[in-house]
Amino acid sequence: MRETLLAQARYRSDQILLQPVKSIDLTLEQEFKKGEAASLLLAVQLPQTLLDEAETVLEQFKKHEDEADAGPEHDDHERSAP
Numbered sequence: 775m776r777e778t779l780l781a782q783a784r785y786r787s788d789q790i791l792l793q794p795v796k797s798i799d800l801t802l803e804q805e806f807k808k809g810e811a812a813s814l815l816l817a818v819q820l821p822q823t824l825l826d827e828a829e830t831v832l833e834q835f836k837k838h839e840d841e842a843d844a845g846p847e848h849d850d851h852e853r854s855a856p
Contacts, residue, residue: 776818783814 786807795801 779814779818783811783818786811786814 790804790807790811795804
């Protein structure tokens with residue numbers, strides 16, 4: 775699927791970059807194609823970005839959990855004593 779999305783984005787980019795606008799009326803069509811290409815690239819990048827973010831969150835959670843397990847256990851009464 776990734777290859778298909780990249781091919782579609784490349785096709786749209788080529789249409790924009792390699793073909794000059796022949797009339798002012800075609801400018802809107804070209805702008806639409808720019809948006810399509812950007813959306814396709816986002817669709818390719820988003821899953822990896824989400825996976826990277828999830829890994830970071832899990833690493834932080836594990837680190838916090840390890841610190842909590844390794845740290846000294848304090849009784850609430852000991853901390854609040856005058």
